[in-house]
Amino acid sequence: MQKKLFSLLIVLLVLSCKTKEKQMAYKTDSLEIGALTEHTYQHTSFLETESFGNVACNGMIVVNNGEAIVFDTPTNNKVSSELIDWLTAQDITVKAVVATHFHDDCVGGLKTFHEKGIPSYANQETIRLLAGKEAEIPQNGFTDFTELRVGSKKVVLDFMGAGHTNDNIIGYFPRTIS
Numbered sequence: 124m125q126k127k128l129f130s131l132l133i134v135l136l137v138l139s140c141k142t143k144e145k146q147m148a149y150k151t152d153s154l155e156i157g158a159l160t161e162h163t164y165q166h167t168s169f170l171e172t173e174s175f176g177n178v179a180c181n182g183m184i185v186v187n188n189g190e191a192i193v194f195d196t197p198t199n200n201k202v203s204s205e206l207i208d209w210l211t212a213q214d215i216t217v218k219a220v221v222a223t224h225f226h227d228d229c230v231g232g233l234k235t236f237h238e239k240g241i242p243s244y245a246n247q248e249t250i251r252l253l254a255g256k257e258a259e260i261p262q263n264g265f266t267d268f269t270e271l272r273v274g275s276k277k278v279v280l281d282f283m284g285a286g287h288t289n290d291n292i293i294g295y296f297p298r299t300i301s
């Protein structure tokens with residue numbers, strides 16, 4: 124009996140996960156959004172490159188209490204508009220955008236965010252690397268570490284040293300299980 128109940132619970136759990144993901148997912152030729160957890164989503168857009176062809180580029184969205192912080196813009200302004208419109212349609216206000224390094228797959232749509240009055244954040248080194256280029260520059264710089272509020276929670280931006288690029292930071296959403 125217990126075994127049966129346990130199996131039923133698993134089935135229900137799987138079904139509920141599937142339903143939730145389906146509800147929050149979005150897919151067009153230019154943009155895909157899928158739920159990772161209750162409060163985090165992955166956005167995927169595409170970048171046409173000379174050396175690697177059409178490359179899928181991922182970013183993260185953290186959502187809490189009707190607010191969102193977007194990590195890395197979609198690859199261009201048009202798709203960034205599409206992303207912001209989708210969030211707005213879910214009654215979610217985009218509070219900030221974070222560029223995790225200076226490449227196009229992080230800042231390619233920054234102009235759209237700025238035009239919509241959404242403030243941007245990046246490592247000071249990212250701002251320095253973009254300064255000489257024909258690119259939209261993130262508005263707020265930090266060194267080493269900073270935190271931003273989203274709803275009643277916080278996200279952490281942390282420079283832990285050079286990796287993919289000299290300026291790359293990690294963004295994460297710490298959550299204590301209660």
Ligand SMILES: [Zn+2]
Nearest residue numbers: 224226228287
């Ligand atoms: Zn890159």
